[in-house]
Amino acid sequence: MAILTFVTGYIIPFILVLSLLVFVHEMGHYLVGRWCGIRSTAFSVGFGPELIGFTDKRGTRWKISAIPLGGYVKFFGDDDVASMPDAKSVSHMTEADKAHTLAGAKLWKRAATVAAGPIANFILAIAIFAVLFSVYGKVIADPVVAEVRPDSAAAEAGVQTGDRLVALDGSRIKTFDDVRRYVSVRPETPITVTVERNGQDIDLPMVPKRSEITDQFGNKVELGLIGIVTNEQLGNFRTETFSPLEAVAEGVKETGNIVTGTFRYIGNLVTGRMKADQLGGPVRVAQASGQMASLGFAAVVQLAAVLSVSIGLLNLMPVPVLDGGHLVFYAIEAIRGKPLGSGAQEIAFRIGLAMVLSLMVFATFNDISNLIG
Structure with missing residues (x-):
């Protein structure tokens, strides 16, 4: 069985x-x-x-x-x-x-x-x-801080609850996922986070900490974290819908994000900011396929796009x-x-x-x- x-x-x-x-x-x-x-x-x-x-x-x-x-x-x-x-x-x-x-x-x-x-x-x-x-659209949240984790990079830099992140290294951002994507591939790399507080923009230098997290399937993943969390109230969670042309443009953007993220990961391997044990082969792909299959058809299709x-x-x-x-x-x-x-x-x-x-x-x-x- x-x-x-x-x-x-x-x-x-x-x-x-x-x-x-x-x-x-x-x-x-x-x-x-x-x-x-x-x-x-x-x-x-x-x-x-x-x-x-x-x-x-x-x-x-x-x-x-x-x-x-x-x-x-x-x-x-x-x-x-x-x-x-x-x-x-x-x-x-x-x-x-x-x-x-x-x-x-x-x-x-x-x-x-x-x-x-x-x-x-x-x-x-x-x-x-x-x-x-x-x-299905895309679930997004505003980059507003609901919690700052103790002893995190954000806490050390002075980020406060209620701050809205508006830029990372000078590039404007719109969603909390933009923050996650940018920070996760920059462990131990100095960045400048611009937050909006009381109507003013404040630049806060910080260094994302290399952290190992465990996903919902028990897999250990290494990435960069600055230690901020949002919630439904402050983050205004919602599903954004797209017309066919907008969906294609978003598909191009998402594909580009995977490409740039991959190159950042390779760069992190070369510089020693990430360990090579994150590289996976056929066994890990098979494992991921089974795990995504347990979440439904859409999850398997999304995995297929990434692969x-x-x-x-x-x-x-x-x-x-x-x-x-x-x-x-x-x-x-x-x-x-x-x-x-x-x-x-x-x-x-x-x-x-x-x-x-x-x-x-x-x-x-x-x-x-x-x-x-």
Whole structure:
């Protein structure tokens, strides 16, 4: 019974969410590649042995594979699923056939095809957020302080009950969530909080404290806190509704917030303001999928949007075997006027593969450590 609950509560939501995101990502590659005249020989959701599939009239094998941790589009002339060109095979092709390979296409067509995958993930996230905001609206609260926690950064800076936060480091804010989002990714980083008190604006320098909190599912999360709380009376909790166009704009904003928050987190890792044990892998994603599924459909869809942005950003990392690595190669080609040699590319791909596998092992180790802890 416990195994059945685990499978239906965690594994199935995880596979469904990840498969959707992988399908959209690979469809971006496929559609733009097809538009550019580049043929594809395989479109797979998942890696490893094929479970089920069919071949269309264009010769593309569409399939679902056994390991649901990614996917790929294999283009005509590719040596492997990471789009490493098969130099020997391409060298024996006619010029007409070479033009239909990824390696033989014009530089801008290759770049567009590679970039289309991450872009598709960003578009999906924007669309999901736009639909959620159109259907459910957005609960917001005014940035008015109802309580200042003792010994907090806000208390030390002199924040008082009733203060309205109006700016953070000079940037105007409108909601309490703006405060949370800004502060959470700036632990141990000096900031200036501007509050409105008795009709006057007062600048209060403070340093958010790095804190570990426990969410409703018992997961430990590390972030920056300044120690202020609002309530329904002072915060004026309400649901803001949006027209379709406003919802799209809000979706773009929300996606942008995730992107900037991710870069801030990476910066915090580099500077040591946050610990690397916050990095999660497939196990943590599966856990989060199950937890969100227990909250309802809207929560799962919102998680899918967040993960879609994450997948888009991950694939844009300048690491060979990832889309970002290919784009770096194309940038070098544009500067040099010719591509890197096949030997150099092969070495770079091997290094990139080792980096990606190392990251996956590290993230999985964190996942297991968190589960045991």
